[in-house]
Amino acid sequence: MPRTAPVLADLPAEFPVFPLSGALLLPHGRLPLNIFEPRYLAMTEDALAQGRMLAMIQPDRAHPAGPNGSTTYRIGCLGRLTSFSETDDGRYLITLTGVIRFTVAEELEMRRGYRRVRGSFAGFEADLTPAEAVAGFDRELLLSALRAYFTRRAFDANWDAIRGMADATLVNTLAMVCPFDPVEKQALLESASLADRTATLLTLLTIDSHTDDALPHRRRAS
Numbered sequence: 001m002p003r004t005a006p007v008l009a010d011l012p013a014e015f016p017v018f019p020l021s022g023a024l025l026l027p028h029g030r031l032p033l034n035i036f037e038p039r040y041l042a043m044t045e046d047a048l049a050q051g052r053m054l055a056m057i058q059p060d061r062a063h064p065a066g067p068n069g070s071t072t073y074r075i076g077c078l079g080r081l082t083s084f085s086e087t088d089d090g091r092y093l094i095t096l097t098g099v100i101r102f103t104v105a106e107e108l109e110m111r112r113g114y115r116r117v118r119g120s121f122a123g124f125e126a127d128l129t130p131a132e133a134v135a136g137f138d139r140e141l142l143l144s145a146l147r148a149y150f151t152r153r154a155f156d157a158n159w160d161a162i163r164g165m166a167d168a169t170l171v172n173t174l175a176m177v178c179p180f181d182p183v184e185k186q187a188l189l190e191s192a193s194l195a196d197r198t199a200t201l202l203t204l205l206t207i208d209s210h211t212d213d214a215l216p217h218r219r220r221a222s
Contacts, residue, residue, distance in 0.1 A: 006099060006128055014108060014118050015078060016043045016054040019070055024185040025056040025077040026172045027098040027127035032083075035092040039113030044081070044092050046112065052081040055119070056096065057104070058182050068107060068115050075190050077101050078119065100127040101189065131168035134198050139167065142198070145205040146174065152208065153179075171198045180204055 047054040057076030079096035102119035175188040191197035
């Protein structure tokens with residue numbers, strides 16, 4: 001696949017999927033992964049040899065497992081392997097760069113222990129173009145909610161780097177790295193537009209910052 005912006009004709013109809021709860025890949029986002037299970041080592045090797053494409057998708061715990069393992073959500077994100085290294089103990093350290101979301105059209109026969117699907121990109125074509133600035137984006141409101149969220153969870157942050165991010169990069173990076181639960185991550189992935197994702201992100205940050213139950217390990221005030 002070329003390094004320039006991809007077009008639909010460049011994309012594979014069938015590709016491996018990595019079902020991983022809580023791991024969110026968004027178009028243009030970068031997701032580092034530590035690969036150590038034999039089936040996913042095989043998946044990575046095959047992806048490197050066949051266009052460097054593989055997809056992330058979350059298991060859907062609301063449904064029973066099927067013959068190939070956990071039932072997955074219908075929507076995931078196809079990525080391209082843009083960084084690869086091998087450790088002395090045989091692990092692969094990779095980075096996936098998100099390309100486009102997809103809907104699972106059909107799950108295929110497993111290969112070398114890993115799962116594969118036929119995907120449909122219909123409705124997600126805009127993912128292939130660079131994200132524009134978010135219309136009506138209140139950056140200070142989002143940063144204020146983020147400060148409260150990080151303070152509540154005792155997270156450190158590089159605020160200079162955060163302030164230097166473009167709007168779309170900021171929203172997508174926060175959606176990927178903040179430790180929301182899998183259902184919330186899926187809602188961010190399935191947001192119809194960047195503006196919708198921004199609104200969802202702001203809602204999640206605000207709810208967490210004002211909900212005593214958000215962190216179970218902390219005693220609720222009486």
